[in-house]
Amino acid sequence: MEIAIPIITLVVGLVGGFFIGVYYLRKQLEKMQSDPDMLQKMAKQMGYNLNGKQMQRAQQMMKNQQPGAKMPQPGQHPARKNSGRRK
Template sequence: MVWNIVIPIITLIVGLVGGFFIGAYYLRKQLEKMQNDPETLQKMAKQMGYNLNGKQMQRAQQMMKNQQFSKNQPGARKNQGRRK
């Protein structure tokens, strides 16, 4: 009788945690793919309503290469505070 309540709650928690990690993994892979493929980056920018020229595209790619998406790369993002 108690198991009819406990099992669904445990299943829900396990599903949410698993879904979070699968989603984070998928997002990381998409960002890594995007930094290597300028066409994908241009497509994402157009979906967001931006048209990037060549110089802006190079800057966007450079910014993405400077950020670290994979766990294997040491260090974290620097200068996370606001710029003045």
């Protein structure tokens, strides 16, 4: 019993921390959709410099993104499935 309580506390803390982190991240993304300066700052941190048209496109993509939707892998067209065979 002395070992079970710390383990249960650890698991509850990890699960709670995960959900708090997800909530915080979603709120930040929602703010970013309406704040072009914040989106520009994030892009610069990633090494991109967006012009006005690219900024509008990025904001539109973020607004259209479904929560929990899977992002396409880099280099893979989102409409195509990788069958593992070359044609």
